[in-house]
Amino acid sequence: MPTQQQHISQGYCQNCGRDHTLGMAEAEKHCYELMKHLEEHRTIDLFPANATRDPQLSTDFLFGEARGKMFGILTCRTREGARVNLRAFSGQFNGRWQVPGWAPPLFNVEDMESLTADVEKTIKRMGREILHPDCSRQQQQDVRRQRRELSRELMKEIHSLYRLFNFRGKEETIFTAYIGQNGIPNGTGDCCAPKLFSLAARKNLIPLGIAEFYWGRENSSKTRDHGRFYPSCLEKCQPILGFMLCGLEELHAAINQ
Structure with missing residues (x-):
């Protein structure tokens, strides 16, 4: 059983000079509920029209040559106290960046398609x-x-399209937010955690917990197994999460007063 301490999102913020973290909290429970949905319905189509699910959103391909991917849930609180759950999948899902009910990418999809x-x-x-x-x-x-x-x-040019938001109301490009040493890896900003935190910040939500799990056939490097929880990745996520999580402690302090 994963623990909050084992699986956290974290990063160092060069703007404030502090490490910021967020554990799993109730997000773990909601991930198990999502796993149950994926197991029973084999789709990420959460809002089917006329009860007919989009075949392109089937999860079957995750167990084939394409292999699996990460999914994540961010539990949040509105400023009025209501609870909200945000969901994300890493990268694209079967060629789609945008799926109703799931966090969008950190860029304008039309701009990306035009560029590439x-x-x-x-x-x-x-x-x-x-x-x-x-x-x-x-x-x-x-x-x-x-x-x-x-x-x-x-x-x-692709990286120049990405916009990252944090909980101080600040916006950065991926070039200024990334603090890794060896250049920006391909796929940075496409994982679940950056999508979730950016969406929460733009919606003025207060994150309470985050959990991410892998679903599908194990990855080619054999570092991800079906149904297991993992922390936000070291190479792509941690170098930008410090900026993205900045300001969250003050929000937590305010709601706990």
Whole structure:
């Protein structure tokens, strides 16, 4: 059985010079309820139209070649005292960034699609060039180098679309919020915790607890198992969660007075 101390979201904030953390609290219980729903209904479609669930939101693919993904719940309190639960899945779900009832990404999806469409076509074309039988070894090396440079530039532009919010009403780009040492990894900001905290901050909610679990076939590196809880990841989440959690202690102190 996971404990609140074992599975927390945490990070260091360079703005205030403090570590910020949030444990599981009641979020663990609500995650078990979500697991039960996923087990029984095999879908993340929480609001089906006319009782017909969207087949693209089935969880079956998580147990195949695509493998599983992380899910998370953030329990919150409104300023008036009502309880609210927010849900998130990591990254995209079967190619979708947005699903009703789930936290959105940290960027405008239309802006992302506009930015990536043409560049991704070019990158795929370069891949075909490399595999062409008439492409010499030197040409292959040149195209691979150009493709790497293009991919790096695209990732910088993608990261520029992300907007992070915290509980002091502050907004940062991922470039200014990230405090890791070795550059910003691909996928930073796409995990459950950043999605949940950003949504809570924008909705003026006060987070009380967070829990994240893995659902589906184990990942290729065998570090994630079906149905198990995990803390927010060290490489992608902790370097931005310090900023995102900043101000939460003061909110907790205010509601406990």
